[in-house]
Amino acid sequence: MPRTVWSGAISFGLVTVPINVQSATEDHSVRFHQYHLEDMGRVRVRKYCEVEDREVTSDEIGKGYQLTKEQVIPISDDELRDLPLPTAKAIEIAAFVPLDAVDPIRIGEGYYLQLSGQVAAKPYKLLAMALARSSKVAVAKYAWSGRERLGLLRVKDDVIVLHAMRWPDEIRDPAELLPEPVELSDDEIDGALALMDSMTREDLDDPEFRDTYTEAIEQIIEAKREGQEPPAMPEPEQKPGQIVDLMAALQESVQKARVSRGEDAHVHEMPKKKTAKKQPAKKAAAKKKAPARKPKKSA
Numbered sequence: 017m018p019r020t021v022w023s024g025a026i027s028f029g030l031v032t033v034p035i036n037v038q039s040a041t042e043d044h045s046v047r048f049h050q051y052h053l054e055d056m057g058r059v060r061v062r063k064y065c066e067v068e069d070r071e072v073t074s075d076e077i078g079k080g081y082q083l084t085k086e087q088v089i090p091i092s093d094d095e096l097r098d099l100p101l102p103t104a105k106a107i108e109i110a111a112f113v114p115l116d117a118v119d120p121i122r123i124g125e126g127y128y129l130q131l132s133g134q135v136a137a138k139p140y141k142l143l144a145m146a147l148a149r150s151s152k153v154a155v156a157k158y159a160w161s162g163r164e165r166l167g168l169l170r171v172k173d174d175v176i177v178l179h180a181m182r183w184p185d186e187i188r189d190p191a192e193l194l195p196e197p198v199e200l201s202d203d204e205i206d207g208a209l210a211l212m213d214s215m216t217r218e219d220l221d222d223p224e225f226r227d228t229y230t231e232a233i234e235q236i237i238e239a240k241r242e243g244q245e246p247p248a249m250p251e252p253e254q255k256p257g258q259i260v261d262l263m264a265a266l267q268e269s270v271q272k273a274r275v276s277r278g279e280d281a282h283v284h285e286m287p288k289k290k291t292a293k294k295q296p297a298k299k300a301a302a303k304k305k306a307p308a309r310k311p312k313k314s315a
Contacts, residue, residue, distance in 0.1 A: 019169035022160060023132065026107040026143065026169070026176070033139045034132035035107075040177060044234075046233045096162040107158040107167060107178065115153050115170070123168060123189060140176070148169045207266035214273040275294060 022037040050059040065072045079096075080088040107129075131140040147154065149168060154169035155176075166181040236246040 024105040024107060026129065027106045028143055033143060034136045035129040036132050038128045038130055040128045041135045044227065044230060044240050046230055093255045109154045109156045112150065112152045113155060118153065118168060122182045124182065127178045129176040129178055144171050144174055144176050204262055207263055211266055211273065214270045220289050226241065
């Protein structure tokens with residue numbers, strides 16, 4: 017059972033829904049520690065004071081803001097705790113918007129909101145059904161760890177999910193990353209659409225979407241635990257470093273995608289590259305007839 021990371025309530029107008037917040041995701045990555053290779057002793061990071069040139073304990077450590085190179089402003093936990101945070105114990109819904117109005121780049125980690133006590137069952141279900149029927153999501157404010165945050169509430173399998181969101185000023189402007197203007201033909205766009213069609217899935221519940229890197233690490237660890245040589249890993253497919261013919265690359269990509277799905281790679285031909293029609297050769301200009309010779313006068 018996932019542990020509760022925060023407890024509070026959802027504030028929906030005058031309706032209050034007591035909830036517990038639990039992480040909606042799990043990290044299955046293989047974790048490593050640092051070791052001294054000579055004797056495999058654990059290497060740890062120690063907290064060291066640069067001024068007194070000694071290691072310090074956690075009780076001696078606090079927060080500070082570096083104002084200048086020489087001046088640091090200390091900030092205590094009590095001062096942070098006393099800041100006015102109306103959302104300290106509540107997720108306050110501020111608005112409802114269509115999901116497509118929210119740029120996915122602003123959406124972050126997800127958390128399940130579990131109702132806290134039977135008294136919360138009716139208002140919890142009311143909010144969940146209202147969100148589901150409206151096809152909208154709720155934008156809310158909440159505070160964790162002394163910081164006010166922005167969140168998004170949606171429904172997944174009748175459970176309300178809270179997604180952390182970034183504030184608008186936390187999103188960098190991508191304009192400086194735009195490539196130089198280029199021209200694309202209709203055939204090239206149709207080719208890209210054909211490739212997208214050949215790679216389309218109904219959902220992501222497919223063995224193809226698994227963490228093969230973590231699986232490979234686990235195989236190495238298991239082999240070494242058994243005193244065996246790690247298994248040989250297949251070499252990744254070499255891909256061309258430069259696109260010479262975009263249409264040819266799209267054509268080959270579509271064929272590979274169809275073969276990987278067990279389909280006939282040649283069922284649907286991609287649009288062929290249009291070539292300019294040759295203009296019929298102009299007929300040679302008719303030769304002018306030589307002027308008729310005048311008959312010689314008789315003597």
